[in-house]
Amino acid sequence: MNIFLKKLQKKQDQLSPLEQQVLEYILEHPEEVAQSRVNDIAEKIYVSTATISRTSQALGYSGFQEMKYALIRHMEDGQRPIYRPSKDLSQLATRVQFELTQTLQAIEQPSLEAGAKLLAEGQRVEFFGVGSSFSCCFEAARKLTFSGRIADAREDWDELRIVANHLTKQDTAILVSYSGETMLSLEYATILKERNVPIIAIIGAKNSPLEQLATIVFHVEVTNGYYGEIDMSSRIPMHLILELLILHYIEAYVEK
Template sequence: MNIFLKKLQKKQETLSPLEQQVLEYIIKHPEEITQSRIHEIAEKIYVSTATISRTSQALGYSGFQEMKYALIRHLEDEQRPVYHPSKNLTQLAERIQRELTQTLQLIQQEALETGAKLLAESQRIEFFGVGSSFSCCFEAARKLTFAGRIADAREDWDELRIVANHLTAKDAAILVSYSGETMLALEYAAILKERKVPIIAIIGSKNTPLEKFASIVFHVEVVNGYYGEIDMSSRIPMHLVLELLILHYIESYVEQ
């Protein structure tokens, strides 16, 4: 059983008996779930579609479709290269080099220029990143502050929500997310989108829910890495994109 399904299983005790039945079926037949519609699953396990929707919500998703999409993404991740962290410096250097090289190939010059212009024209810049992504945001906000911009990165989840609700179309938001499907990141993005705040998204996976909220999207190449159940995946490619974006802003809009 992969880590994603194990995380779902841990929520079993909080579910009702019928919801536990739905979760058990999801865990035993994940690939079937990704290829089925909600009414087809309901007929097979003799529950209502409403029960499946409630189960999906209890697991932290807005509904069956979002849960199904997350499951698809994680099954795809199982097929992606996975490295096993070690103290071998050569192996570590080779992995990072591959990630950086592939990330650079994904970056479009036009996106960097558009992003730099957005930074220059915005009244304030707020970074949104939770968990391991926060360090990328903190460092980038610090550099923009030294470059003369009003920029901030906040770690508290509730504070991020409040900030999202106060930004306007004259500001800019930069969202950093490895998966592109973190519930908090999607919540903040939805708020920002509703308030017409321009969004730059830096994401470690393609075709994610976060992309539909963004004005500009940068994809980075990150190889999955786990030491046991500890996520050891690198955030260095995200730092690289932010570094290039800030450098483009400084070179184009800051008087030397």
């Protein structure tokens, strides 16, 4: 059983008997659930579609579709390279070099130029990153501030929500997310999208829900790494994209 399914399993005791029945079916038939409609599953396990929706919400998702998408993404991740962290410097160097090379090859110059323009034109630049992604945002906001822009990265989730609700189309938002499906990141992005705020998204997965909400998207290569159940996946490629964006902004708009 992969780590994603294990995380779902840990919430089993928080569910009602009917919801536990739904979760058990998901754990035993993940491939089938990933390809099924909610009505199909409801008929197979003799529960209502509302029960499946409540189960999905109890597992931390807005509904069945979001839970299903997360399941699909993590099944795809299971087929991606996974490394076990090691003190071996050559192994570490090889992995980092691979991630950076793949990330650089995926960058499109017009996207960097468009991103730098948004940094220059935005009255405010706000960074949104939760969990491990916050460190990327904090460092980038600091560098951008030293370059003369009004920029900030906030760690408090409620504060981020308030900021998202006050930004306008004259501002610029930068969202950093490894999966592109973190509920908080999607919540902030949805608010920003509704307020017509330009969004630069830096994501470690393709075809994610966050990608659909962004104005400009940069995909980064991140190799899944776990020490037991601790996510040790690197955020170095995110730092790289942010640094390139800031450098393009400085060279195009500050030095002139």
